Amino acid sequence: MKKTFLLGVLLIFLTVGFSNAATLRVGGILKNEHGAGIDGVEVEILYNHKIIAKSETTDEGTYFIETKIKNSINPRDVYIRFDKTTYKTIEKPIENILHSKLPDGSDIYISSVNETLHRAITPAFWIALGVLVLTFALISFEVLHRTVAALFGASVLLFVSYTLGTFNESYFVLSFEEAVKGIDFNVILLLMSMMIIVGVMKKTGIFQWLAYKSYALSKGNVFKLSIILMFVTAVVSAFLDNVTTMLLIAPVSIEIALMLNINPLSLLIPEVIASNMGGTATLIGDPPNIMIGSYAHLTFNQFLINLADVITIILIVNVFVMKFFFGKEYKKGRIENVDELLQKLKEEYKITDKKLLNYCLFILGFVIVLFVTHGFLHMEPSIAAMIGASLILLFSGVDITEMMEHEVEWTTLVFFMMLFVIVEASVQTGVIMMVANWVKDLAGNSLALAIILIIWVSAIASAIVDNIPFTATMLPVVAYLTRTIPDAGNTLWWALALGACLGGNGTLIGASANVVTAGISERTGYPITFKEFLKVGVPATAISVAIGMVWLLLGG
Template identity: 45%
Template sequence: MTTAIAIAVFVVAYLLIATERIPKMVAALAGAGVVLAAGVVGSDEAFYSHDTGIDWDVVFLLFGMMVIVGILRRTGVFEYVAIWAAKRAKGSPLRVMILLVLITAVASAFLDNVTTVLLIAPVTLLVCDRLGVNPVPFLIAEVMASNIGGAATLIGDPPNIIIGSRAGLTFNDFLVNMAPIVVIELIVFTLILPWLFRGSFDADPDRVADVMALNEREAIHDPALLIKCGVVLAAVFTAFVGHSIFHLEPSVVALLGAGVLVLISKTRPKDYLAGVEWETLLFFAGLFIMVGALIHTGVIGTLAGWAADATGGNALVAVMLILGVSAVLSGVIDNIPYVATMSPLVADLSAGIADPVQAEALWWSLALGADFGGNLTAVGASANVVVLGIAKRAGTPISFWEFTKKGIVVTAITILLAAPYLWLRYFLLA
């Protein structure tokens, strides 16, 4: 009975989110309330369990970075970067999109992709406003680039951290195995931008001329605060990259950075809390509880088990099946809980494969499927949800299907490129 309730609640909530009949935060919290009230999960499973509860690391990482970005916004640095990018692109919206996409992808490889989109999205909104173009295509392109670029390293995408911990893979392992295909994917993604977002690059000539006449240095109106923010951000980013050395979770680093910056900037609570996307944080809480109910009742484990059994002990079949299933399921239920659930099954599968190269390929197929599958729908990855929240607050909401129509195309292309890469590198040429 509890299994049926968990499935029914998730399906109904997902349909409400997809059709946007009610706000996604309301749908997620209502769904969480139902599974809690029905006894599908209790407070221990929902609030304290590492496997089935709210991922507080994700929630507090977002909260800390939102506070930092809120204070950073007061310096005028986002206006500076927006004007700089527009001028370097000669006012061409397409060139601006390509420039911001590349910046986002590279930054996402060395930060987590949520942090990257929190920093890039305000810049995007400003530059699009300056040029008089719709920011929605730019935001969608950037969040997809963040999910692609973040796949390159251990710290770039939260699922990679889970995989690295479970499989004992290092930062260099991810860089060597994931970065080559990510570079290829990014090149292809950049090339299809004019087609994917056709009709989105018509700027107002007068506004372009106005932008080209601006002096970006004049946008910085609080240099002292900018220096303080720069020092704190440098320390935060260093701690992110040195995660294995400092043994501090990204969420702890973000909260410490936010606390220090609030202290030294003497910012008032109403100023730095105004930038926090409360609806986004509450949506994540509800989503984690609903997905946790599916995990607790064994639904996700059963689905993943069926996929594992279907391989028949063939390593290549296992790799391709994991890649495809991961792309679909990660796009539907969020790639973080999916990878957390699938990792033990991949560990069991890889232990039964004699060739160590082919056994490790199972982990890379899981990472590629989950990371690229995060682009499939508007709720497939944490970065997607964050950007949708920012866009809504800025008065330019992105609908579930507006994102997902582009996401289906991008996910299909990236997975179709990843499949031959896995075959060639770990089977044909190994």
């Protein structure tokens, strides 16, 4: 009986206690000055100057807090605090709290608090900016290998965050979790998979055979050969990485040029310029496009439909630009016995494994179909490339260890990953927002002015520094302008793609394909000097970018 009595008293006490408890629910969304949600903001509810509940915003910037209070509350004593490093802390009373009763008779208080947070210029801002500029400088002036420069920069940012940032949060740049989240694995896996596919195809001799066929079609006419090689390079670069394309075509072009007694640069420079142009036409042709497509969720078809036509026009115009610079050299390349040379090339550059080639072409065709339909399937392009690479490895019988060691450019992939970390630090600390505000102030709400600014700034910057780090930096800037400028649609993304990819033709260090081609040429005794490339690259780039700008201003 005594136990029963005590249980009854306890039950009454708990019932009364809970019936007198009040529930407080607060939710909302936190945005930055550009209207984008801010993740990782610490949200605290204070009552009578004491923290009674905590939460954190999601990736979209939303938050929701529900907490219990023993007794009814005085709404005027409820405050909310928003706090995140590199943003100004806000603490304010919660207004417009709605009060009602739950079915059990207890009180419930509900409110919504939305807020725009403004950046605070902290030491972390200057650290991120300093590392970004230093990394660009080290890459541009080739003081360090670009992968070493990017790895060093990313490591410094994380090291500072977990040393100085531990004792003073104003020095905290970004967390390890934020760094990992900043790496776009869609780009990494797409590049890796395409490297494997190309690596297997190299074993068939298909690329050397294409060079031989190009000469056969020209019938000894060197200018015609140059045109054919430019278009072959552009088309191949549209579906394969342009760096890989030049690695395969450049050595063969040098041999053909020497047989014709002409300077190999008269073929190589037009080819590499064409490779950067061809790579601009598709989602997978050039690393900047891969990055843009992944960030902006643009499909293979969207790139092809919006850029292929203007790139074709640009390529045709540049055929005559190349003739202006190399016309005299082409006239030197006269071969008395063309048939004899063709027979020699036919024997040397032939398909070495037809069975493997047929299998590779079938798989490549399947992958391209997936690229074309990936928007409809809501499938990332990397998945299409991964299934193609795995099928080729599964049935071709090639040595996977050899592929991974010799065909996959791990230094390039590590460079991309570390670069993404550096750019994410710039996003987290507000460096990118500063750049975006500058461009927005210049452009105002004018779409035409924004197109002109983005395409020319991108082209000039990409000629000075490698277009990959520049594109990574510009992605969030263009995203902001696309949201804020009326009727922008995807036009500004096409401006960035055209500027970054075509701008890479401006100087010898503007694009990775240029550097690779120069290395191949130098090993054969025909170095491409910075000045020599500049003489051709600047006019070609200026004409190309001007055509692209007019195309976009006219509505594409």
